[in-house]
Amino acid sequence: MPTAFDWHGLAGPIDLHAHSNASDGTDAPRVLVETAKRAGLGAVAITDHDTTAGWQEAAEAAQEHGVALIPGVEFSSQLEYRSVHILGYLLDEHAPAFLEERERIRAERLGRAKLMVERIGADHPLRWQHVVDEAREGATIGRPHIADALVALGIVPDRSAAFDGILHWRGGYYQPHRAPEPAHAVRIIREAGGVPVIAHPAARGRAMMERDELVKLVDAGLFGLEVFHRDNPEQDREWLMERAQEFDLVATGSSDWHGRGKPNRMGENTTAPVALQLIVEEASGTEPVIPTSLRSSD
CATH class of the missing domain: 1.10.150.650 (DNA polymerase; domain 1)
Incomplete structure (x- = not known):
């Protein structure tokens, strides 16, 4: 869904991964956007876990504060015993397959x-x-x-x-949870007109990024890798960039902000405007929220 807007003309950087209290962040969606404004960002994505409940409030705040908003989700999936999170940008929140899987995961x-x-x-x-x-x-x-x-x-x-301690998988109280395979999650996002990007792909080691696994995800419609993230070790970022170039995937960067829930700072890692432009052009599910104040200056 091409959007007539010059993302290179934003007044500040782009952060494509942030959480509100609609999932596991500590602050309301409105505060998420206000924090992005105070951090000097030009655009921010709201990507709560398996829910779009914060989109409307965040969109209203984006218009008010002049910050472009990218509606998204962080979709839960699982590869063997490893949790894999897939960011889905600009998807249709009412798509049947997405709604069905979202409710199953939430339950x-x-x-x-x-x-x-x-x-x-x-x-x-x-x-x-x-x-x-x-x-x-x-x-x-x-x-x-x-x-x-x-x-x-x-x-x-x-x-x-x-x-x-208590919530660690070695703590004695842990319960694993079932989630779809990563390729299935990618397909659901694509069917909803969204753009799938693997969140912090080297956070738990490189196993899920072995070539055979990556080929499956690319074949399913994977569009990008979140390369610049505090949980990707520095030594792995160059390797991730090589994978992105090999498979013609966009490279993104973001904070994974959770308010007071994590030490991550809004805008500590950011995404290049050209990468966001490609994501927006690829999407067909929903539009980014571009405040009137930004459109008038475009």
């Missing part, structure tokens, strides 16, 4: 969270209502909300401590 996350709370509650004063109290209404509840409840109860000092 799986909810069941998993309840089971973990039950296990933790046998040893600590944690109850399900404590977790619900930490989540925005309609949010995709997951481990970050359990972590926030543990912090609120004084059981751990912060989210990082929760994930390093």
Whole structure:
């Protein structure tokens, strides 16, 4: 869906991965956009886990603050025992296949969270209502909300401590969750008119980026790799760029901002305007939100 806008003319950088409290961020979608404005960004993507619930509020704030908004999601998938996240930009949030898989994943996350709370509650004063109290209404509840409840109860000092201890897979309370294979997630995003990009592909090692696996994803419609991300080790970024060039994939960069949920700073890694231009031109699901103030100066 070509959009008549010069992305090279933005007044600030582009951050294509940020979370609100519609999933596991700590701040409302409006605050996400306000934070992007204060950070001097020209464009930001809202990419909550398996939900588009924050899109409308973020779009209204984008118009108000003069920051271009790229609506997206971070789709959960799984390769063997490894969690793989696929960013989907500018997809049709009402596409049937996307809606069906999104609700299945959300239900799986909810069941998993309840089971973990039950296990933790046998040893600590944690109850399900404590977790619900930490989540925005309609949010995709997951481990970050359990972590926030543990912090609120004084059981751990912060989210990082929760994930390093009680919520770690070695902590004794962990419950794995089922998710679609990465290639299936890529196809669902494509069927919804979206543009799929692998989030932080070297964060858990290179196994999922072996050539055979990457070929499957490219054949399914993969469009890009999130190369510039704090969880991709520096020594792996050049290697990721080589994979991107080999398979003609766009390279993106972003903060993976979660508000107070993570130390990541909005805009700490950014995406080149040419990469965003290619993403927008490739999409057919929904339009980016370009504030009137930016269109008038284009």
